Amino acid sequence: MPNDTFTALLSHFTSWNDQAGKPAVVTYSFAADGPAGFAPFSAQQQASARSALAAWDSISGLSFVEVPDAPDGAGIDLRFRLEPMSSVTILGQTDLAPDGDVALNIALFRYDSLAPSATRIGYQTLLHEIGHGLGLAHPAANTPGAAQNTIMVTTLGQTMPVNAPLAWDRAAIQSLYGTPESETLHWSWDPSLGAVRGEGTAGNDVMTGTAYCDALFGAAGTDLLRGGAGNDLLTPGQGDDVVEGGAGFDTLALGVTRAAMRLNPAGAVESAEGRDRFSDIEAVRSLDGTTYLTAPPGLDLLAGLYAAALGRAPDAGGLAFWWHALQGGAT
Numbered sequence: 001m002p003n004d005t006f007t008a009l010l011s012h013f014t015s016w017n018d019q020a021g022k023p024a025v026v027t028y029s030f031a032a033d034g035p036a037g038f039a040p041f042s043a044q045q046q047a048s049a050r051s052a053l054a055a056w057d058s059i060s061g062l063s064f065v066e067v068p069d070a071p072d073g074a075g076i077d078l079r080f081r082l083e084p085m086s087s088v089t090i091l092g093q094t095d096l097a098p099d100g101d102v103a104l105n106i107a108l109f110r111y112d113s114l115a116p117s118a119t120r121i122g123y124q125t126l127l128h129e130i131g132h133g134l135g136l137a138h139p140a141a142n143t144p145g146a147a148q149n150t151i152m153v154t155t156l157g158q159t160m161p162v163n164a165p166l167a168w169d170r171a172a173i174q175s176l177y178g179t180p181e182s183e184t185l186h187w188s189w190d191p192s193l194g195a196v197r198g199e200g201t202a203g204n205d206v207m208t209g210t211a212y213c214d215a216l217f218g219a220a221g222t223d224l225l226r227g228g229a230g231n232d233l234l235t236p237g238q239g240d241d242v243v244e245g246g247a248g249f250d251t252l253a254l255g256v257t258r259a260a261m262r263l264n265p266a267g268a269v270e271s272a273e274g275r276d277r278f279s280d281i282e283a284v285r286s287l288d289g290t291t292y293l294t295a296p297p298g299l300d301l302l303a304g305l306y307a308a309a310l311g312r313a314p315d316a317g318g319l320a321f322w323w324h325a326l327q328g329g330a331t
Contacts (some may be wrong), residue, residue: 006171008139011154014097015135015176016077023061027196027210028053029069031081031101033281038083039106048114049080052126056134059170061178063187066195067212069320073101075212075230077079078133082106091125093130098211102129116163126163128153130167135176139168190215193213195233211244227280234281238273245280253277253285261286265293 017024017091030041030049042047053064057321064078073079078100085093085105092104095311104114104125138154139146146153163174165173185207188198196213198207204221211229218225218237225234226244234243235253243252253260254271261271269276282294306312 005152006115006168006175008146009131009136009144009150009168010175011137012096012132012135017177020176021169021174021182022179022214023063023178023185024208025063025065025185025187025196025198025210026077027065027067027074027077027212028080029067029076031073031079032069034081034083035070035101036084037106037111038081038103041080041082042113044115044302045082045109046080048116048123049118049126049130052130053078054162055127056173057132058180059165060173060176061180061183062173063185065189065210067189067196075210076100076151077210078130080104080210082110082116091121093127097135100133104129104132117161119161122257123163124151127163127165131165131173133251134173136169136172150262193233200237213248213273217262220234225330233285236273236274236276240274241276243276243278243281245278245282247280247292249282250280251285251290252276252281254287256286258286258291263291 018028030046032040043283046171050264056062057064067076070076081101083103083106088107089103090105091108095101109122112120112122114126118125131152133250136152138152140148147155149166151162151166153167154231176211184201185205186199188197195213196210198209199221200207200217200218200285202220205218205223207216207231208224208226209216209230213230213232214227215233216227217235218241223236223241225236225241225293227234227246227250229247231248232245232250233253234245234250236243254269254273256271256273259267263269267278269278269284282292284291284293
């Protein structure tokens with residue numbers, strides 16, 4: 001295929017998923033910290049960023065979930081802010097996946113709403129920089145047809161602003177993340193769990209979480225739940241499922257009592273819900289308690305307090321009591 005098509009945008013060879021053409025969920029936030037001279041996005045600029053993300057969402061298998069910001073953007077995919085650039089000719093700079101910081105030039109855009117406009121380039125700049133954050137590159141200089149077919153050209157502002165991705169952008173982003181119809185899972189922010197919530201279908205689903213904390217819920221069918229980084233809650237539901245916790249302290253949750261399941265700590269659990277296999281799981285939660293396969297974070301500190309204050313190792317009952325008290329908010 002000649003390089004005067006959408007393939008001109010794919011030279012970075014990077015994306016937020018591990019299989020080209022498959023849907024992906026991407027988290028984003030509005031940075032509360034940054035380099036010297038940075039500024040956070042205003043409320044209007046945040047609204048424009050959400051609109052620009054929705055434009056990419058509408059033409060691909062991407063799902064964007066806004067999450068609370070974290071220091072240095074820990075676990076967050078795309079993170080927006082204004083910051084100083086070395087020249088006013090630089091509209092913005094974006095780190096490629098798996099970093100994804102999106103920065104616009106504060107000297108140019110500090111007082112710009114970044115809303116779609118027939119005369120201003122703020123919104124097109126947002127679309128362009130988000131494109132980089134998703135894995136798209138600039139086409140080579142003088143690529144035939146580029147100016148008419150992609151917002152990823154380096155000549156922003158030399159023609160009338162464009163307020164939506166163009167033909168090559170659509171084709172390139174779909175080659176990385178699939179079409180809108182390919183995304184059958186539902187993603188949202190769950191404030192009660194403090195996690196990115198993913199909900200499966202009645203079919204056989206593959207659910208891959210984010211680097212943030214995830215809560216993945218399978219349904220019927222034979223599902224694969226992959227938590228990735230972060231402390232994840234993985235609920236496979238009915239069916240014979242595979243659960244991969246990944247990095248972090250991950251919990252497999254079942255809708256049965258402890259007595260109603262047969263747990264093999266080496267990586268299998270059987271219950272009325274099905275026969276599930278798991279790896280990199282640190283705890284198994286049932287309706288009446290949690291079985292820890294690995295000591296949870298903070299438990300060793302609690303045991304150390306016993307030694308320091310009482311001069312002895314903790315008894316099982318006391319350790320369990322104080323651990324659950326701490327989990328409930330005691331200090």
